[in-house]
Amino acid sequence: MAGNEKIWTAVDRYAAGSLLGSDPVMEDILERNRGSGLPAIDVSPLQGKFLDLMVRMCGARHILEIGTLGGYSTVWMARALPAGGRIVTLELEERHARIARRNFAAAGVSDRIELHVGPALSSLERLGEARADPFDLIFIDADKPNNRRYLEWAMRLARPGTVIICDNVIRDGAVIEADSRDASVEGARDVFSFFGGHRRLEATALQTVGEKGHDGFAMAIVNGD
């Protein structure tokens, strides 16, 4: 581990220790995810709390998440919802979905979560056909090469005021490598070109360092026509 990463992790531990307190439900979920062999790419606890605050700051009642994994980020957002609020979360892998369902039950939030298993692009097609209420908050955290397509769907499923957040848009700084042929880096760059080029979006990006290394979020708000 590079010297910097050690201090980033120590600061994350300090901040989480000061701000989050003990949270056995969320801690058990991470333990179950690791014990089940899921990749350790859940959002960090502090990032989970960031999503929780975003849900409440936006007054979100209807959330879309693309990329469930074991549902760690899902549960952070689900717990922040007001009564009657709902999350739709999309996951490709049945194995991940099975673990996520167990985590939703353990956290007591199963009734607020609709988990769709399969390629997110197919699930999004079905959501589009169902013409459900627009989403208030959309969190994109799945296969990075599809970011642009996910953002196109996000715009179709949004309303003026919807907030869109994308994870992992910095990738150790590789995002600035314009000639990169790494499909995930290209996917990160797609978020910037989409957000930067869309007349109905205003956006920013925040680099993060911490226990997940050097990465970051991009986020945008959807304006009216």
Ligand code: SAH
């Ligand atoms: N949001 C989660 C982490 C998601 S990791 C958290 O912070 O806890 C990314 C997830 O996206 C993985 O579980 C992966 O299986 C899933 N994924 C990859 N390709 C996908 C696709 N085409 N459709 C839906 N999910 C996909």
Ligand code: DHB
């Ligand atoms: C990766 C994916 C993520 O969603 C994440 O938060 C960190 C890493 C990855 O695929 O490497």
Ligand code: MG
């Ligand atoms: Mg991520």
